[in-house]
Structure formats: C-alpha cells, structure tokens
Amino acid sequence: MMDCLQHIVVLCVIGLSWARTISKQNQIGDVTTESAGIMSTTQLPLHLQEKEYKYLETNGYLSPSVHIEDPPEILEQEVGTAIIKFQQFYKIPPSGHMDNTTRNTMWAPRCGFPDIVRFDNDNNELVSGTTNHRRKRYNAPGGFYKWSNHKLTYSILNYPRRGNHKDWEVRTVIKRAFEVWSEVTTLTFRETKPEEADIRIGFYSGRHSLDKDHPIFDGPDGDLAHAFSPNAGWGKVDGDVHFDNDEVFTMETGNNAGYSFFQIAAHEIGHALGLDHSDDPGALMWPHYHYIHNFRLPKDDLLGIQHLYGKNANNKNGPSIFTVQSPCTKVFDTVVSIGGVLYLFKGSRYWEVWDGKLLSANEGKLIRDNWFKLPSRIDAVYQRKDGKTLFFKGNKYWVYYSKYPVSGYPKRVKELGLPNAIDAAVPIGSRKTFFFKKTMVWRFDERKQKIDQGFPRPIRDVFKGLPHRIRMGFTHYDGHSYFLKGAKYWKMTTRLKTVANAKGEPNEFGMDFFGCPSRKSMKNGILKLENPDNLDIDDEEDELLDDHVEYTHDADLYD
Template sequence: MGPSEIRESDRMKKAITQFQTFYGIRVTGEIDAETLEQMDKPRCGVPDPTIPNEDGNSLGGRLNKRYAIAGEKWEKQNLTYRIKTYPKNRKGLLTNDDVDEIIARAFRVWSDVTPLQFVRIESKKADIELSFGSGYHGDLYPFDGPRGLLAHAYLPGTFGDLAGDVHFDDDEVFTQKSTTDFNLFQVAAHEIGHSLGLKHSNVDKSLMYPAYQGYQASFTLPDDDRIGIQYLYGSSGGGGPRPTYTSGKPEGCNQAFTAVGYLRTEIFAFKNDRYWRIPSQGFPTNINGVKNKALWGSVLPDDVDAVYERPDASLIFFKGENYYIYDANNYIGGPLSISSLTRPDEPSLPNNIDAVLTYYEFRTTYFFKGDLVWQYDEERKAIAPGFPTIIGDRFKGVPNHLTAAYRYNDGNVYFLKGKVYYRYNERVRTVEKGFPRLYGIDFLGCRAQDLVSEDNDGTSAAVSISSVLFLTVSSLVSVLFVI
C-alpha cells in the first residue's frame, strides 16, 4: 500500500469513527453491522460531521453535542414561503390542501417559540420555497430513490436563490396520520429547521436528529431544538423564566471561576469547594453553587485548575502537578502526575495549567499556561511539533493568562479570563467583535445590579452594561447542508 492509499485509509477510518461517535454507537473505526444499520436508516440528507477538508473544517460542520447552529440566520423576522410544486406520488393520499395545511403547521413549530412570522405567498419569489422532485430535480444534489434521503434544505444566506429552500424526494411516500412510510409534517419541520440555520443534533428524539424516527401522533418541539432556535432568534415569550433571587447578591454572579468545562452536554464551573451547573445558557441549576463533594466525592481537591472531557469520555480534573480521572461522577483514579500524560521519551506538559481545550473528534487537546499553548495528541501521548507557541499566534485575539476554555454546543470556543469571556469563531479563527463580555450576565442569567461595579481584576462596569445591551449571535461563515 502506497502513501496515498495509507492516507485515504486513515481518512476513511477517521470519518467512520466520527460517524460512530456522533450516533453514540460502539466506536470501532470500521463499518460493522451496527454502523451499517445506522447508515441504512431513512434520513435527512444534511451530512453529519466528517473528516476535515483542507481548511480544517468538515462539510457538515464540526462534531457537536446537542443542538448546533450553522452560523447563518435570517436578518429579519417576517419571512415568506411558497409551495412551488406538489407531490406527484399520491400513494400517501395527500391532497394539495392537505400539503398546504401540513406545511403551515410545520412552520408554526418554529414561530411558536421565536419572534419569527411566516406568510405564505403564491406568485413571486419567496424567502423559503418548497418543492417536490425526484432524481435530478434542478440542483446539484439528486435524490436517491425510495427509502433513502427524504429531503434536503439550504441554509439562509447560501447558494444564491436556493438560500432557505426545501426539496422533498417525490419518490418517497409522504403521509399525514399513518405509522407507515414518512410523515410529511415531521420531515418538513426538520427541513425548515435547516432553512432557519440549525444543523443536526445528535440528541436522540430531537427534531433535528438526522434519521427519521417514526410517526408521532402528538408532537411537541423538544427542548434541545427549542434552545437551538432561540439561540439564533430569541424567544417569543422570553424563553422561560430567568433565575430569580430572593435576597442578597447571588454568589455565582461575581465569581472568577478557576475552571469551566463542557461535560456531558452541560457546562460545569468551579471555584473553591463549589461547582455551578449550567444545562443551557443563562439558566444555572443553582446560582449559589453546590459543594463539590456532593457530586464528585471527597477525593477531588478544591480550586481545580482546569477540567475537560477526554475523547474516551473520561472527565479529567487538573490541580497543580496532578490530574484526577472520573467516569461521570464516579472516581476512577488520581492523583496522577501530569508528566505521565506523555511518553517517557517525550517532553512533558506543564504543571499548574491555566486552561484546557479539547477537540475530541480529532483526538487533539490544547493546554494553556501564561502566554503559551501546547497542542497534545491524545493518541500518540505526545506534544505536537512546533509547540508550545504563543497563544495569540494559534488563537487570534485570545488573551494570555486564561482561567478556563471550552467548546460549546453552538460550535464556538469560549475563553474565560477572570469574570469576562471571549467567543472565538472557529471559521474565521479569531475572537468575535463585541467581546469580552461578562460571563455572569450571559451564562448565569445575572442582572447588572447583581454584579460589582468594579472587579478585582480591573473589569469595569462598562463591560456589564455592554453585556446587558448587546448579545452577539455567531457570525460563522455558512456551511451548505446538502440533504
């Protein structure tokens, strides 16, 4: 086998591994029976995360847990739609009136939880155009016949006139209230989610899960999808109750956390002998924190330096020159020397690290200390050539002496320094405009009056005001979802 064949084999194995990781099936790196079964399920044609292309990104976007956004969204709240063609395959016994009602109901799934409004028009070009076709049907992505790809959609702001459009495979049998074949309402609601800027979620039973999940007689939009779409467009009714505090200033609002990690689909922040759990942005479970030992036991030390979820799903906590291993909240081992993370013949990672950031699908983790960053290969147990290097050279706009770093379910990286945070855009590889902002306001749901006017680390009240008045939505360069 020559070098090119070896590279192609490695790329294929990595793609299969990422597919298995996304769907939560046993990771073998090979196309086994379980993997084939998942691949053969009828599904949306938007690609799942795959191997990175030349610029380091994959067609379907980087692998994320829970909902994920594509980066593009509509810059207006009133959108028009038009049904250009109706299904010719009438085995589902759907009339044109049935299709009209089903599509309108699919749009209401999203307008019920956001400020978006959808108006149907019948003549001129609409913002979102829906059509039925089979095989080669007018774009570059033909359908594959019955019981394969069910439909596809285009993101807002992509591919010119196709932006936001939805195409259904007319070789499929779409039904209305039947457990056989494919429910048009559920397929349409999923595709419209893409038209509005959502990517696939790997949360089973979510609407944006890639595989068709069967007819649901009583449909309610799952929380995972609601949180995702409200991240892009806000809520029609405020997004549910914000935290309320009965007395005094909530303790979490004024914390400069020593470690923050995105662990098992939730944010965990640590300071002293407490942790704060944030299932979704702005909605912590307890604004005053909970004792570490209540969840992690007595072995975990106070004031951990950093934490991350390793590619093998272990949780790794760092303190001084040591690290500790947990499986969820079950203690596995430690303290172990940080020097043991690299092979004896390799340079060691630093002690007393400031922050750690992992790209688990690529088995790559970054360690930060002072003004330097180390890139660590999880498989080779070695530091990558050319590292350590200056943080700003690898992550443009990110400051030195960080306190935490993690990747969130919106596809962005969040760097914390004291009480403020920076959102790093992976596509353009720089910190976004409008940052830093106060972490307490955006992620803990704090009010401006809950925060001190002048932080010990020099953060002024002006940042607090900025956090209240301005919330930047990610401006990632769009990625086409070919369905």
C-alpha cells in the first residue's frame, strides 16, 4: 500500500486513494451507437453515451492518447478496457459493458476530480482530458503532495446560500472536520484572515475559474465538492476546498437525511492535506458520497494521513468517535408546549421534554414522522386554545390537529397581518398571541383573527426586561411564559405581567428544563457547544443581557 502512496495528488469529494494501474483487458462488446452533440458524427462503442465517454476520460480511465477519431476497433478496445477499470475500482463484476449497475454507480453523487492519476515520461501528472496543464508529481525530491509546515491556517471565504444555515453553524462543523485529522497527526489548524490562510474554503456554482482546466460544478446531486492538494501546480488554489453552492447540506452530525456537511468537509480537507481517493468503499476518502454512522476515521485514511505527517504522540487512543451531539449543545430553532410536553425543533428533527427530563434520544426524531408533510426548519410554532397547532416558516403557515394537517393550508402569513419569517409566537391569556420579529412585536386577537390596533410595537415597550430581540417563546402548563435567546431564557408571569427574575439575569434553558450541565462546565470541555457565545453571528449587536429590569402595568396589553 505504501508504494501506492506515491500517487497521492489533488482530487475531491470523498476518498483517500492509492490509484492503481490496472492491466488492460481484451473483453469488449460489439455494439455501437451514435452519440449526439459534438460527437454526433462518431460512433461510440458498447452502448456508450457521450457523457459516459467524457466521464471515463475525465476520471482517468481512458488514456489521454485515446481519441474518438481512432479506428473503431482500437476505440472499442480502449473503451472496453476503461469500463473494466472503472468496474474494478468500484467493486463491480468486470464485464466491459455499460450495464445498469455500472451506470448507476457512475452517476452517484461524488467528487469532480479523477479517480486514476496519469503521469507523462517526465513524472508530471496529466490532468485527465487535457494535454496542456501539467503538475509536478512531487513537491520535493522523494516527497509527496504535502505541507512542509505542520501548523496550518484556514479561512472561510463565504457561506452556503441554500439550507438557511447560520454562519456559526458552518464554522463549527468545519472546525470539527479539521479535528478529524489533527487528533491523529502532528498537524494543528487555526482559523485566520483569507489573505493569511494556507487553506481557503468557499462555496461556488458552475464555472468559477478562468482556468479552463479548473473543475466545474454541475448543480444539485452531482459533484458535491472538490479540493486541491498542496503544491500541486494549480497556483493560488493549491490547498483550497470548494463546495457546490447548489447543494443543500445538513449541519447535524448524526443526521443522514441529507448530505452530511461534516463528513464531506472532512473528506475534502483530506484532499487539501495531500490524500487521494481510496478504492476502499469503507474509507472516508472513497470517491462517492456515503454516510458513516458514529463516525470514526477509518483505518485506510488513518494510515495514509499518518504516513504523510506522522502520529500525534499525545493521542494514545487513536481516532475519536464523532458521536451525535447532545441536545444540551444545541440552540434550537423554536419550541412549543403541548399538553405539558415541550417540543424542541432543530432542522429536520425534534426532541421531547417532560417533567425536567429529555424523553428523546440524542439524535431526536424526524419532524415528518410525527407531523405529516410538515417541512423542516420551522421558524415558530404555538398551540391555540382549540387544540390546533400552527407552524410558521418563511411566508407560509400550516395548521395541524394532532399529527394531521388541516385542509386548506398552508396559507400566506400576510393573511394574518404578520411579516414573513417571524422569530417566535407566544400565546398569553385566553385570546391573545404575540408574534415577534427582530425588535418588534405584533399582538394578534384570536377571536377577531386580526392584529390589534397600535401594533406592531417595540418589544421593550411591551415586555419590559426582555432583550432587544428574542428567538423563541412558549407558554407552559404552569401558566408562565418563557422567552429564549440562544441558550438563555427569561420567565414572565401573566398575573404580574413582569419578568420574574428581578436582577434581569437570564437562566440556562437546558440546565433548568432537561438537566443539562451548566454552560460554564460545557465551555470547560464536558461538551462542545454549538454556539458558545449564545449569539447569532449576524446579530451580535443584540444585547444578551439588559442593564436593569423595568416593569409594565399596561393591563390592556393582555386583555
């Protein structure tokens, strides 16, 4: 295997690869079809489509010396050999024909760089499908594509436009992806400014370089990401990592419902450190996307990265299991109290809390399993006095009775007189519901089904003692209302209409409601916090605490 490590080069999306040269096979077919487009006048053998020919060429299975203008018998032999190489790499019985299994494997979500690396007579790597862009195989005599400096820096240039992810969520996942490699090697990683970074991370769509040999993203469910090995001859992008901005990633470590950003990022960082794709289907560096439950760095990847950078002498236990994050580390999207049970929502999942205990497993439950056809990433939710539950997301809202949707919904939020993308909905009293967005609050009359006159008003004019902005809220079975921001909450009694904590210091939601350790102890290493500062990155101007608490006795607000 160590001999194969000599082939480590730039590549992308999933795998630590020791590319192997496979001897040519002579088993070929005898059927030809006519392809469309630029090859419309050329017959491609073995039922091969034009895009499949390009795939074999781009990923290194066809020799750069092969041309579609070659005599049919030569082209057929070369294409048959290329198909066999592909089948052998992906553990498919080698037939030399494009059967359904081969086609389905070929178009699975994957990396946009070649699986097989070819070199010319001067030991330069050839970019598959081209003849004019070459890269040195080694960055030092007898060395590999690797960093000479073991104290590396990185920078995040931009953030994904799809998925409604917070910047701090992305930063947290990327940091953990770097830790996959630093905990088993002598490498260390630190985030810094773009102009100072060794590894730059960005989200792009389509063609995103003037270099015509630069890989191009192809939209959703194709090439998910790619990366460039250090000192590989690509210029400024050497060592960089690019994600397809048309994909929707999930930031939840234990969620296999979408493309796990954590595992894709860890894979791409492996490329940025000098690892190639692996032909081990269980490896992180396998070219195609595959979700690894209870992630621990596989042995194939471990051996490869330690061959390049050595072992971490301080780590006697080997790779850690990157387990599902505890709900104690989460900052939830929204929360609601129904029948004395708290339902905490985050992304596509929810957790149940009752009587100070977490009833759900750490990974939570899928929202769609309890509320039929309800979308993920809910903005706000509350239950009316008639037992129906309203869910808000963006410019729409849904009404559910138990787990079933009420017909005629979703409807537009504006029909209620409310703005889009509200932060929270809190019913107070017998017929008033308060809706929050940024620094404003709307009071809604449930009987009249309209906003009360004089609203919206600033939150601090109505609820003295609350911060400028709150993110969640609910009225519990004890009759009290609770307002949350980050991991902190404020308690209000409807009888006194005041914030209960006279000092104006919010309490810890997870600690008081479902037995989490204190945030202080988590900062000291018991658990890794999703957002240690309890603030949204794009909302840092909001105050977490107020200097003092004032009281309001405006009884009309609640009547």
